[in-house]
Amino acid sequence: MLELTDVRAGYGGVTVLRDLSLWVPRGSVVALLGPNGAGKTTTLRVASGLLRPSGGRITVDGRPFPRGADAVSRAGICHVPEGRGVFPSLTVRENLLVQARGRNVGDAIEKATAAFPRLGQRLSQLAGTMSGGEQQMLALAKSYVSSPAYVLLDEVSMGLAPKVVDEIFEFLRRLASEGVALLLVEQYVTRALEIADYVFLLNHGRVAFRGEPGELDSSAIFAEYMGVGA
Ligand SMILES: Nc1ncnc2c1ncn2[C@@H]1O[C@H](COP(=O)(O)OP(=O)(O)OP(=O)(O)O)[C@@H](O)[C@H]1O
Numbered sequence: 676m677l678e679l680t681d682v683r684a685g686y687g688g689v690t691v692l693r694d695l696s697l698w699v700p701r702g703s704v705v706a707l708l709g710p711n712g713a714g715k716t717t718t719l720r721v722a723s724g725l726l727r728p729s730g731g732r733i734t735v736d737g738r739p740f741p742r743g744a745d746a747v748s749r750a751g752i753c754h755v756p757e758g759r760g761v762f763p764s765l766t767v768r769e770n771l772l773v774q775a776r777g778r779n780v781g782d783a784i785e786k787a788t789a790a791f792p793r794l795g796q797r798l799s800q801l802a803g804t805m806s807g808g809e810q811q812m813l814a815l816a817k818s819y820v821s822s823p824a825y826v827l828l829d830e831v832s833m834g835l836a837p838k839v840v841d842e843i844f845e846f847l848r849r850l851a852s853e854g855v856a857l858l859l860v861e862q863y864v865t866r867a868l869e870i871a872d873y874v875f876l877l878n879h880g881r882v883a884f885r886g887e888p889g890e891l892d893s894s895a896i897f898a899e900y901m902g903v904g905a
Pocket residue numbers: 686689691709710711712713714715716717718
């Protein structure tokens with residue numbers, strides 16, 4: 676379980692997360708919802724070690740949160756940030772190699788291209804010259820080849836064509852069915868709820884609701900914070 680307890684975090688003197696407690700059990704899909712500015716991205720940054728909290732504690736499988744990017748990766752945590760996170764001047768193959776560190780490279784490429792066949796046709800292409808959808812597929816494939824236990828996804832469907840969004844959600848289902856836990860920040864709320872086991876709804880850096888998707892559907896809080904029909 677990836678567990679945040681009473682976490683406080685912010686930027687400079689500004690507190691964004693206030694006593695936030697949230698957990699992602701192994702193998703489960705958790706949707707993190709909330710209006711603009713609620714603190715969703717900040718939560719992912721804290722949960723992936725990019726931002727140090729000023730209070731509270733974070734544990735991974737009962738152990739203290741690791742220090743440093745390599746240790747975070749070894750603990751099985753992978754963050755797919757907003758805005759993709761691929762190396763634009765490296766080829767698709769090189770991007771996958773960087774991520775596969777120490778693992779069998781052939782296996783990593785096979786795994787990535789099985790998930791996204793389009794990447795298989797573009798292994799020698801510079802990542803920065805691919806379409807937005809293809810770059811996002813690469814960012815997701817990178818998360819896959821490192822065989823993580825927890826993948827934190829920040830608006831991975833942002834700005835993409837509906838068909839590509841379908842492909843991405845199919846991939847997320849695949850990850851989930853293979854037992855990878857997901858913490859999902861997603862603008863397509865209904866789609867996120869379809870694959871989620873649990874939902875946390877943030878407002879002003881606090882948890883306004885936690886429960887199962889079915890409970891949220893019938894909750895007035897949903898309409899209040901997300902807008903009816905979100
Ligand atoms: N680097 C930063 N420096 C200062 N303030 C920041 C920084 N990043 C985010 N914030 C502020 O923290 C608050 C929460 O931002 P965050 O990006 O976590 O929200 P969010 O829920 O992901 O919003 P959105 O849905 O709009 O992406 C906002 O008020 C934002 O302006």
